[in-house]
Amino acid sequence: MGVYVHIPFCAQKCYYCDFHSVVVSDEEDFSEVAGNYLVSLRQEARYYRPLWGERPLRTIFIGGGTPSLLPPRDLAAFVGFLREELPFVSEPEISIEINPHSLTRKGAQALSMVGVNRASLGVQAFQDYLLEAIGRIHRSEQVEGSVAMLREAGIGNINLDLMFGLPSQSSQDWVSTLQSAIALRPTHISCYGLILEGGTPLERWVSEGLVDLPGDDDQAEMFQMACRILLGAGYEHYEISNFCRPGWQCKHNLLYWNNRSFIGLGSGATGYISGFRYKNASDIQRYMESWDKGVPFYEDFAKVSLEQEMDETMMVGMRLLQGINEADFRSRYQVGFGEVYREAIENLLARGLVEYAAGHLRVTRQGLFLENQVSGAFLR
Ligand code: SF4
Structure with missing residues (x-):
């Protein structure tokens, strides 16, 4: 059982993304908004403390958005707060999603000091023209530097997120992305096929015929390539989209795949506590206003019946x-x-x-x- 924390801020919006996040330059005073958001997260964590009880929590996953856009000191202080406030085991798995453009040496060290021990880097591809085509802000050369900074700071459990089925991506591009990822020796690699989400710029360009995507058969072939190449390199295929070195599964995600309870914090986050599932509204301002009054602002809240739980x-x-x-x-x-x-x-x-x-x-x-x-x- 664990805690998910959603940090809904991004430096720019990727062309394929329909996740809940806001672009920081659209906020008049980002540091003030970020500070207030962290205050609301603390209020929310305190609210769930008595409802959760004493069941031991084993994982924290800080996702987004781009959590690494928050000042590392503030993020580290928040992790420290969570560990004091909620009943964590002594050495929980603490993961954070990082965009390679936003990590600094000091930031990695600050996170490591409070027990962050796993990082998930949004790499997607090792070809800059593909990163540009999907609106990612980082460039491939920043990945190696980020991995080195994490390792220097003592965070050796590293996942690389990769994507296939990108605009104009060839099989050779994909093989080379897999090989570059393997060369960095991460403990974990996730491979996701691009999904064309409604309302995104990429969907519009594809429907206007301005952008071509690999077809379903090409995507299936790329997935097969990933399985073959990663298994050949000693990775275990343990979940449809996830591969790891033996023993390095993501404990937090295993919690979801085993359909266990978790506390979800942040605007747009979901949680599952004592048989109730909730989804917080995806609206940062209203999320913060609600916590000013000390109450949650749900978009959905429902009791999960035994039948539903078994199905799930x-x-x-x-x-x-x-x-x-x-x-x-x-x-x-x-x-x-x-x-x-x-x-x-x-x-x-x-x-x-x-x-x-x-x-x-x-x-x-x-x-x-x-x-x-x-x-x-x-x-x-
Ligand atoms: S960094 Fe992640 S959350 Fe932010 S826009 Fe890109 S894909 Fe979406």
């Missing part, structure tokens, strides 16, 4: 390549998934999309490419 456990659990353990599911719900989802499982088995192995139900290689269909089959 199956849907997210099937993203893990090891699959879902039958005995664990039975001990959690007092019923086996074979009984609850008999028809769905028989159907997926017949189509060769899932298989039983070592007490687990898991996707096959074929099922990996049709994961939406596998997950969707468990929604009652």
